[in-house]
Amino acid sequence: MVMKPTDTSNPDYFHKVVDCQWACPAHTPVPNYIRLIAQGRYSDAYMVNRASNVFPGILGRVCDRPCEPACRRTRVEEKPVAICRLKRVAADHRYDIQDRLPKKPAQTNGKKIALIGAGPASFTVANDLAPLGYECTIFEKLDKPGGLMRSNIPAFRLPESVLMEELGYILDMGVELKLGTPVESMSALLKEGYDAVFVGTGAPKGKDLGLPGRQESDDNIHIGIDWLESVAFDHTDKIGEKVLIIGVGNTAMDCCRTSLRLGAKSVKVMARKPRAFFKASEWELEDAEEENVDIIVNHSPKAFVHENGKLTGMLFELMEYDVDAGGKITDQRVVGEEVIPCDDVILAIGQENAFPWIEADAGIEFDKWDVPLVDKTTFESTRKGVFFGGDSAFGPLNIIWAVEHGHQAAISIHNHCRGVPLTDRLPDGIKLSSAKMGMAEWRYSNAFDDSPRRQMQHVELVDRFMKLDTEVELGFSPEQIATEVQRCLNCDVHTVFDPPLCEECDACIDVCPVECLTITPNAETEGELRAALTASDDSVDQDLYVSAPLPLTGRVMIKDENICLHCGLCAERCPTSAWDMKEGVIEIAHAADQRELSEA
Amino acid sequence: MTSFVKPKIRRTNEPLNELGLARADYEGSMSTLCAGCGHDSVTAAIVRAFYELSIPPHRALKISGIGCSSKTTSYFMNDSHGANTVHGRMPSFATGALSANNDLATIGISGDGDSLSIGLGQMAHAMRRNVNMLYMLENNGVYGLTKGQFSASADLGSLPKKGDPNEFSPIDPVAFALSVGATFVARSFSGDRKQLVSLIKAGLKHKGFAMIDVISPCVSFNDHKGSTKSYAHTYEFYSKAVHADYIAPSQEIVAAYDEGEVMPVELHDGGYIQLRKIDADYDPTDRGAAFSRVMASDSANEILTGLLYIDESQPDLHETQNMEALPLNEIPYAELNPGAEALSALQAEFR
Numbered sequence: 001m002v003m004k005p006t007d008t009s010n011p012d013y014f015h016k017v018v019d020c021q022w023a024c025p026a027h028t029p030v031p032n033y034i035r036l037i038a039q040g041r042y043s044d045a046y047m048v049n050r051a052s053n054v055f056p057g058i059l060g061r062v063c064d065r066p067c068e069p070a071c072r073r074t075r076v077e078e079k080p081v082a083i084c085r086l087k088r089v090a091a092d093h094r095y096d097i098q099d100r101l102p103k104k105p106a107q108t109n110g111k112k113i114a115l116i117g118a119g120p121a122s123f124t125v126a127n128d129l130a131p132l133g134y135e136c137t138i139f140e141k142l143d144k145p146g147g148l149m150r151s152n153i154p155a156f157r158l159p160e161s162v163l164m165e166e167l168g169y170i171l172d173m174g175v176e177l178k179l180g181t182p183v184e185s186m187s188a189l190l191k192e193g194y195d196a197v198f199v200g201t202g203a204p205k206g207k208d209l210g211l212p213g214r215q216e217s218d219d220n221i222h223i224g225i226d227w228l229e230s231v232a233f234d235h236t237d238k239i240g241e242k243v244l245i246i247g248v249g250n251t252a253m254d255c256c257r258t259s260l261r262l263g264a265k266s267v268k269v270m271a272r273k274p275r276a277f278f279k280a281s282e283w284e285l286e287d288a289e290e291e292n293v294d295i296i297v298n299h300s301p302k303a304f305v306h307e308n309g310k311l312t313g314m315l316f317e318l319m320e321y322d323v324d325a326g327g328k329i330t331d332q333r334v335v336g337e338e339v340i341p342c343d344d345v346i347l348a349i350g351q352e353n354a355f356p357w358i359e360a361d362a363g364i365e366f367d368k369w370d371v372p373l374v375d376k377t378t379f380e381s382t383r384k385g386v387f388f389g390g391d392s393a394f395g396p397l398n399i400i401w402a403v404e405h406g407h408q409a410a411i412s413i414h415n416h417c418r419g420v421p422l423t424d425r426l427p428d429g430i431k432l433s434s435a436k437m438g439m440a441e442w443r444y445s446n447a448f449d450d451s452p453r454r455q456m457q458h459v460e461l462v463d464r465f466m467k468l469d470t471e472v473e474l475g476f477s478p479e480q481i482a483t484e485v486q487r488c489l490n491c492d493v494h495t496v497f498d499p500p501l502c503e504e505c506d507a508c509i510d511v512c513p514v515e516c517l518t519i520t521p522n523a524e525t526e527g528e529l530r531a532a533l534t535a536s537d538d539s540v541d542q543d544l545y546v547s548a549p550l551p552l553t554g555r556v557m558i559k560d561e562n563i564c565l566h567c568g569l570c571a572e573r574c575p576t577s578a579w580d581m582k583e584g585v586i587e588i589a590h591a592a593d594q595r596e597l598s599e600a
Numbered sequence: 601m602t603s604f605v606k607p608k609i610r611r612t613n614e615p616l617n618e619l620g621l622a623r624a625d626y627e628g629s630m631s632t633l634c635a636g637c638g639h640d641s642v643t644a645a646i647v648r649a650f651y652e653l654s655i656p657p658h659r660a661l662k663i664s665g666i667g668c669s670s671k672t673t674s675y676f677m678n679d680s681h682g683a684n685t686v687h688g689r690m691p692s693f694a695t696g697a698l699s700a701n702n703d704l705a706t707i708g709i710s711g712d713g714d715s716l717s718i719g720l721g722q723m724a725h726a727m728r729r730n731v732n733m734l735y736m737l738e739n740n741g742v743y744g745l746t747k748g749q750f751s752a753s754a755d756l757g758s759l760p761k762k763g764d765p766n767e768f769s770p771i772d773p774v775a776f777a778l779s780v781g782a783t784f785v786a787r788s789f790s791g792d793r794k795q796l797v798s799l800i801k802a803g804l805k806h807k808g809f810a811m812i813d814v815i816s817p818c819v820s821f822n823d824h825k826g827s828t829k830s831y832a833h834t835y836e837f838y839s840k841a842v843h844a845d846y847i848a849p850s851q852e853i854v855a856a857y858d859e860g861e862v863m864p865v866e867l868h869d870g871g872y873i874q875l876r877k878i879d880a881d882y883d884p885t886d887r888g889a890a891f892s893r894v895m896a897s898d899s900a901n902e903i904l905t906g907l908l909y910i911d912e913s914q915p916d917l918h919e920t921q922n923m924e925a926l927p928l929n930e931i932p933y934a935e936l937n938p939g940a941e942a943l944s945a946l947q948a949e950f951r
């Protein structure tokens with residue numbers, strides 16, 4: 001039995017080729033919006049973004065960018081396309097797009113939805129459901145909306161005006177926001193007659209560190225996320241000169257940079273393990289180090305040191321690790337101790353879910369770590385009509401995951417309210433259309449541009465510390481935008497092969513700059529075919545395309561999707577148009593699209 | 601957007617040859633031939649052969665005459681010496697260049713038009729003098745640059761794209777080469793990359809005149825039904841007689857010597873050409889046998905390919921003529937040009 005031809009009609013086949021879109025939890029069509037930016041169509045680029053990720057202005061600044069490590073560009077050079085920064089470009093340069101947003105419907109459908117917690121998950125659910133006529137009410141315990149986007153992300157990374165503008169778009173769709181209204185009892189809320197309840201309360205409980213001296217020096221020990229919230233709401237405006245941050249996640253980065261703005265002179269981030277094990281994103285570490293934060297590795301906290309009821313320092317064990325070839329720690333030992341003096345310690349060692357307001361008899365089950373049991377497709381809890389999303393569902397993730405949870409929960413709520421099974425969900429589709437405009441003319445810029453990644457300009461150090469809310473990143477200049485957009489390889493313009501047209505002239509194979517094509521006799525396993533590749537990449541992240549037998553010799557065309565750069569030269573040199581470049585639009589259904597399913 | 605420029609991209613883990621060069625370093629300018637032209641495949645095979653042999657591009661000479669095939673010298677090894685010469689006159693140019701410097705890896709690119717009509721006499725004499733070069737005859741049966749008139753290699757009865765069938769007997773470059781004393785005669789097909797690369801490597805290492813007749817279809821003017829030089833026709837009637845692998849002096853011959861099937865031919869550089877005979881009765885070192893086998897396959901409409909004849913024992917032109925082994929540009933100037941007095945003395949001898 002030889003290998004069967006690859007089924008390219010499954011939308012996932014081409015979707016997977018678009019590495020950035022596949023990696024994005026909300027599947028934002030990245031190359032598509034980058035092309036729109038290249039054409040100066042910033043508003044269109046913003047709207048394409050908004051359809052997937054709802055908050056382009058916010059995410060263009062603070063997204064965790066799972067797309068960038070996945071970017072195909074990293075196969076030929078070190079740095080990916082600055083996808084996240086280009087998203088901000090679309091947001092910064094758009095015109096007023098309010099007339100393109102869904103309006104508040106003239107009539108509601110009478111269904112009431114309670115959304116608990118005014119963070120990205122609840123706002124996404126409201127964004128998807130309010131235009132369909134649902135009466136959405138968001139309950140928020142604080143007196144400003146945004147959830148962690150406001151309380152945990154400092155304003156120097158995400159200005160309040162950007163946050164409020166994008167939340168405002170959703171509130172304008174007729175969503176009711178009840179601020180300063182904590183939900184204190186789930187059972188009570190359930191009796192109020194809502195058709196569905198969505199819990200988007202995040203993971204609000206920062207982890208503590210119960211070491212000797214913790215109680216005695218409590219005044220100068222802060223829980224990271226609580227402290228950030230207290231700064232965001234102007235309850236805290238100063239900190240000691242010497243500050244230690246425990247932990248090296250992204251929260252730790254926000255804590256150390258915020259400390260510098262509140263008067264700290266020396267800030268050290270203390271890590272238990274070497275740099276390769278840090279949880280913080282590389283770019284957040286770079287931004288912190290640019291502000292002269294010291295990141296100190298191999299220090300494991302042992303005790304808080306205090307004198308006369310006041311914190312004076314912290315005792316650390318000096319660690320040594322054995323790391324194997326695969327980068328795993330195989331052994332560790334303590335090689336000494338060190339006291340590092342400090343005035344304040346901020347603990348940024350993780351956060352977890354907490355639902356003190358959900359009664360045990362509310363019908364919502366939790367696992368042994370107090371994480372609710374939530375269906376991974378429908379986001380429904382063990383109680384019908386109660387849904388979870390964002391960090392509250394499966395523990396801390398990030399904003400873009402919260403958005404995707406919101407989209408999926410909205411589909412479920414829509415189905416729930418119409419009596420349609422929650423699992424009746426529209427599958428993804430793909431629409432392919434030829435990008436050919438004429439002889440060697442394509443409606444995308446197929447020439448490979450070898451420019452390196454553009455560097456984001458930052459506000460000068462002295463200026464940025466003067467005010468807590470001075471945004472550090474300045475955004476791309478027009479020249480930077482023009483270059484950065486050309487770095488995108490347009491992975492969504494796919495190489496599509498039509499075997500009956502091929503006459504095996506080898507033109508495509510010869511012209512391919514990365515040698516990703518081969519014509520070879522078919523084999524029994526993918527491994528054998530991979531061995532026949534002219535240029536083979538060890539990585540098997542991507543599929544191997546295997547064509548139907550070619551008409552003249554019965555051999556097959558194989559293509560390693562992993563190294564293709566979508567330059568279109570194969571299609572340009574093909575005499576019979578057996579290769580074509582086709583733009584693929586992945587059709588991803590949201591709640592509004594589900595309507596068609598029930599009517600069909 | 602039109603690009604039509606093949607970008608130079610270095611992949612991670614890209615293999616490099618002994619000189620530390622990647623295959624792409626042996627490429628040239630972007631081809632302006634028709635998309636799908638067989639010549640582009642031949643160019644790609646040449647690139648791979650030079651890359652695999654680790655020949656420094658600046659130690660290679662590429663020359664051609666006029667025609668579609670002759671354009672292709674621009675499309676490989678940008679860093680080599682080269683010239684487009686007069687129609688059909690490439691062999692003379694090569695003879696001169698090699699007389700001055702016999703150290704260069706020399707490849708001449710020609711076509712059936714350039715070689716078999718205007719250049720037939722030139723090619724014949726380069727063959728009989730055993731000039732030390734590889735001569736690629738990219739054979740598509742038509743004059744592509746002038747819109748597809750039949751060339752001298754078009755088969756009797758082959759149909760043109762428009763008009764009447766060919767009425768003249770073809771010149772078979774392989775039979776012709778055998779008859780005038782070429783010492784390395786091969787045939788291949790642009791669609792058989794593996795065989796072609798092996799033959800080019802063997803031909804470059806052969807000391808003397810090596811000719812490879814490559815069926816290289818013209819997609820624009822000779823790739824239709826009724827053509828005997830189309831991709832479809834060639835794939836259908838293609839037949840392999842002898843496979844030839846070049847084995848460098850540093851490598852060992854892996855396959856055991858098995859009389860009748862595998863046969864090593866020792867080369868001047870100490871390496872070998874290892875012949876693997878698909879047709880066991882065929883002896884590619886016997887010129888008479890080769891000639892009759894080629895003629896038989898011609899009448900059977902079979903496209904016989906592989907290294908069809910090899911004779912490593914003949915001296916090349918340089919040796920026959922007792923020419924200076926050192927390239928002229930390496931001889932000290934005073935020795936190369938002894939001056940007016942020496943010239944006068946020489947002339948006086950003839951007075």
